[in-house]
Every structure is written in C-alpha cells, then in structure tokens.
Amino acid sequence: MSLGVVALSPKQERSIAESTARLNIWSGAIRSGKTIASLLRWLIYVANAPRGGSLVIVGKTADTIARNVFDPLMDPAITGPVSKRILFTRGAPTANILGRRVEIISSNDARSENRLRGMTCAGAYVDEATLIEREFWDQLLARLSVKGAKLFCTTNPDAPNHWLKRQFLDRAHELDLKHWHFTLDDNTALDPDYVASLKKEYTGLWYKRFILGQWVMAEGAIYDQWDxxxxxxxxxxxxxxWLSVGVDYGTVNPFDAILVGVSVPDEQRKRRIYLASEFRYDSRKERRQLTDAEYSSKLTDWLDNIPDTYGPGTRGIRPQWLIVDPSAASFITQLHRDGYTPAMGNNSVIDGIRTVSNLISGDQLRVHRSVSGWLDEVGSYAWDDRKAEHGDDAPVKVDDHALDAARYALHTTQAVWAPMLEAA
Incomplete structure (x- = not known):
C-alpha cells in the first residue's frame, strides 16, 4: 500500500513496524509525530484486519475525531492516493476506509460505553486515550475478541496517577502492550524556528507535558510566569x-465581567491582548442579591460609562462577543430579552487555563490596573493538591471569578485573536 510523501522520523518508522501487540500506545508531546505514525499504522492494519468483527474509531467528541483522525487521513500529503479510498462525512456515525466499514463512536461520558455493548471488534483506534472514561476503555478492550484484534491509540501525557499510566503503561511488561514515548524534538520535520517558539510559549506543567512528553503532577501556582x-x-x-466581554455569573458568589481587546501593533509590530476593564458585584459585600434583569442593566451601564481615558473609543463600547458562563441559563435568556446576542463560554477548564498560560508566557497579555478582581486572584490561583494525588488536574475553586470570566472571554474567541497576534 503506497502512502503519502510525508517524511517519517526513525522513531515513527520503528513504531509503525513494531506495533504488533494487542495494545499499541503512542504517547508524548504535542506535534511530536505520534499521531501521524499511529494513523499510518492504523491504515496498514485496516487493509489486513481480521474479518468477522467491527472496526471502531473512538474519540472524545465527533468534532475531535474529525479534526484529529480524518483530516490527516484524508490529506494526500500524508496518505497519498490512499486518501481517495477514505470516505467520511463530518458527524456521520460510520466511515469507509479501504473498503471496510468503520464505526465512529464518541466517548464524552461513562454512559457512552453502552454503545459498545453487544459489539464484536476486530480492531480499534482511540484518539486521546486519557480523555476516555475508564468504563468505556474497559468495555472496548472486552469487545476486541476477534482472533488477532488490535488496539492503536494516542495520548498526550496527564497526571502520573492517571489510570492509563498506572494500570497499562507502567504494566507494559506484564501485558501484551507496546508503548512509544515521543518528545517535540522527535519530529524532525518541524521547522526549527517553530520548535523554538513552541518551547518558549509553554512553561511549567505545560512544558513538561506538551514539550517533553512527561507524565507529571500539577502542583503550585497555575500562572507561574505572571509578572x-x-x-x-x-x-x-x-x-x-474590541473582542469580547467574559462573564462569570454569580448570585451568592461575585458576578464578574471583563472587557478584552486586541491592540494595534506596537513599535516592534507586536499586538497584545488587553484585559481593559472590569465590572464586579459581590452580593455578600453589598448585602443584596441582584436579579438577572438588574445584572443586565448594570452590565449595560458599565459598558456605557467606561472612561475615555482607558483608550480611544472605549466609551459606550459594544465588543464583538458577549461570552457568558454556560451554567447561567436564566441570565443568558435575560440578555436576549435586553437586545444582546450572548454566546455560551467554552468551559473546558484545563484547555482554557492553558490558553491563558500561553498568552502570559508568550508576553502577549497585559492587564489594566483597574481590573482589580483579576489582579487580586491571579497570584493565588493554584492547583488542587488533593485532586492531583488522584490523577485529576483541577484548580482550587476559591477566589477565581474574575479568572473564570477572562478565561471564557479568551478561550472561546481564540480562533479570532490568535491569527491577529501571529500576523503582527
């Protein structure tokens, strides 16, 4: 089978040739080449997979499966003429790969494992295995019952206590399992300037996991590069x-809204993200809770009266997006009544923290001194040690309302501001 023109590293070639175990796992840094190697191996397997059982591709969501699996599989630069023999429609429950029907299953919670019940599998590919619930994983392995059935999967590292590491990678010598660990430097096809930039952009926990590919525990300050x-x-x-306002909704807890803008290029032709202004209402301090209508009215008054001294055009500003805490359904309804077009914030906490962390470590974030809630919270924002001991990355949920508001505003709109920062 002739594949694409992509140049493979020695480690990629070796992993493809030697992945003959029942369980084959590629783990390590982002952009390290592990996904391409695993997908090419999956194609080889599909071409010769045992009959009499289903082939399955599993991922966290339908969107991640399309992006991480089928986009590269259908790229002629990666899979060559074979790409024409991969038939897939985004969101469809099945695909056709080399003439074989392949089931597409998203695993966004433990109940997803019910979709596997009754299935007999001849092979499976799992994207980002650490994001799969353990119950689903166990059910999938039980379904790989056809003689010669194999599983292939990729993952970025997680906490060292994660079940995938403790129960599988650390026991590889006891199991029919092969594992390949990749670092960023293992991908020799990457531009050296890009690699150098990526190494500068990630710090602390993210550097160890996404550059070095290490399974390390989250500990200490979350935004450790904040200066x-x-x-x-x-x-x-x-x-x-003027990009967005992020809102962390609270009735008993503080209500916090933060205005975000992207600056014009400076003398070094560099744009930055600015947290420009903040509205905060703490019902405990004020000894009075507000209704949704009152919050909406105060939000409007705040935007209408931001001082001109904050920058040209700030008075009466209406940013492009109003991003709201997704749990605040009643407040979102009220905003619609008041003529706003709110959007639900992306509440992927760890991904959002990484987005903000990358802005800080890349010297792409500035905060106006008036944004006092955010400035008060950022220095004490820390990982939860007790949860980390159980393999879970999570911040301590104390004094984080402004941080959450900014995270909604920044992470949800990343696709808009990221090209602006790169273009400067």
Whole structure:
C-alpha cells in the first residue's frame, strides 16, 4: 500500500513496524509525530484486519475525531492516493476506509460505553486515550475478541496517577502492550524556528507535558510566569478590535465581567491582548442579591460609562462577543430579552487555563490596573493538591471569578485573536 510523501522520523518508522501487540500506545508531546505514525499504522492494519468483527474509531467528541483522525487521513500529503479510498462525512456515525466499514463512536461520558455493548471488534483506534472514561476503555478492550484484534491509540501525557499510566503503561511488561514515548524534538520535520517558539510559549506543567512528553503532577501556582511589574499597565494603547466581554455569573458568589481587546501593533509590530476593564458585584459585600434583569442593566451601564481615558473609543463600547458562563441559563435568556446576542463560554477548564498560560508566557497579555478582581486572584490561583494525588488536574475553586470570566472571554474567541497576534 503506497502512502503519502510525508517524511517519517526513525522513531515513527520503528513504531509503525513494531506495533504488533494487542495494545499499541503512542504517547508524548504535542506535534511530536505520534499521531501521524499511529494513523499510518492504523491504515496498514485496516487493509489486513481480521474479518468477522467491527472496526471502531473512538474519540472524545465527533468534532475531535474529525479534526484529529480524518483530516490527516484524508490529506494526500500524508496518505497519498490512499486518501481517495477514505470516505467520511463530518458527524456521520460510520466511515469507509479501504473498503471496510468503520464505526465512529464518541466517548464524552461513562454512559457512552453502552454503545459498545453487544459489539464484536476486530480492531480499534482511540484518539486521546486519557480523555476516555475508564468504563468505556474497559468495555472496548472486552469487545476486541476477534482472533488477532488490535488496539492503536494516542495520548498526550496527564497526571502520573492517571489510570492509563498506572494500570497499562507502567504494566507494559506484564501485558501484551507496546508503548512509544515521543518528545517535540522527535519530529524532525518541524521547522526549527517553530520548535523554538513552541518551547518558549509553554512553561511549567505545560512544558513538561506538551514539550517533553512527561507524565507529571500539577502542583503550585497555575500562572507561574505572571509578572505584575511587566504585565500590569496604567494606560491602554489604541485598540484595534474590541473582542469580547467574559462573564462569570454569580448570585451568592461575585458576578464578574471583563472587557478584552486586541491592540494595534506596537513599535516592534507586536499586538497584545488587553484585559481593559472590569465590572464586579459581590452580593455578600453589598448585602443584596441582584436579579438577572438588574445584572443586565448594570452590565449595560458599565459598558456605557467606561472612561475615555482607558483608550480611544472605549466609551459606550459594544465588543464583538458577549461570552457568558454556560451554567447561567436564566441570565443568558435575560440578555436576549435586553437586545444582546450572548454566546455560551467554552468551559473546558484545563484547555482554557492553558490558553491563558500561553498568552502570559508568550508576553502577549497585559492587564489594566483597574481590573482589580483579576489582579487580586491571579497570584493565588493554584492547583488542587488533593485532586492531583488522584490523577485529576483541577484548580482550587476559591477566589477565581474574575479568572473564570477572562478565561471564557479568551478561550472561546481564540480562533479570532490568535491569527491577529501571529500576523503582527
């Protein structure tokens, strides 16, 4: 079978040739080449897979399966003429690969494992295995009952206590399992300047996991590269695009909203993200809870009265997006009544934290001194040690309302502002 023109590293070639175990796992850094190697091996397997059982591709969601699995599989630069023999429609429950029907199953919670019951599998490919619930994983392995059936999967590292590491990778010598660990430097096809930039952009936990591919515990301060002497400003530059307001909704807890803008390029032709202004209402301090209608009215008053001294065009501003805490359904309804078009915030906490962390470590974030809630919270924002001991990455849920508001505003709109920062 002739595959594409992509150049493979020695480690990629070796993993493809030697992945003959029942369980074959590629883990390690982002952009390290593990996914391409595993997908090419999966194609080889599908071409010769045992008959009499289903072939399955599993991922966290239908969107991640399409993006991480089928986009590269259907790229002629990667799979060559074979790409024409891969038939898939985004969102469809099945695909056709080399003439074989392949079931597509998303595993967004433990109940998803019910979809596997009764199935007999001849082979499976799992994207981002650490995001799969353990119950689903166990059910999938039980279904790989056809003689010669194999599983192929990829994952970025997680906490060292994660079940995939403790129960499988650490026991590879006891199981019919082969494992390949990749670092960023293992992908020799990457541009050296890109690799150098990526290494600078990730720090702390993210550097160890996504650059070095290490299974390490989250500990200490989350935004450990935050430098208030450098990153807190008293005046704003001209803002090229008023991007969003992020809202963390609270009734008993504080209600927090943060205005985000992207600056015009500076003398070094660099744009930055600015947290420009903040509205905060703490019902405990005020000794009065507000209704949704009152919050909406105060939000409007705040935007209408942001001082001109904050930057040209700030008074009466209406940013492009109003991103709201997805749990605040009643408040979102009220905003619609009041003429706004709110969007639900992306509440992938760890991904959102990584987005903010990358902005900080890449010197792409500035915060106006008036955004006092965020400035008060950022220094004490820390990982939860007790949860980390059980393999879960989670921040301590104390004094994080402004941080959550900014995370909604930044992570949800990343596809818009990221090209602007790159283009400067």
């Amino acid at each position: 208030p002497d450098l990153m807190v400003v008293d005046t704003l530059p001209p803002i090229e695009r």
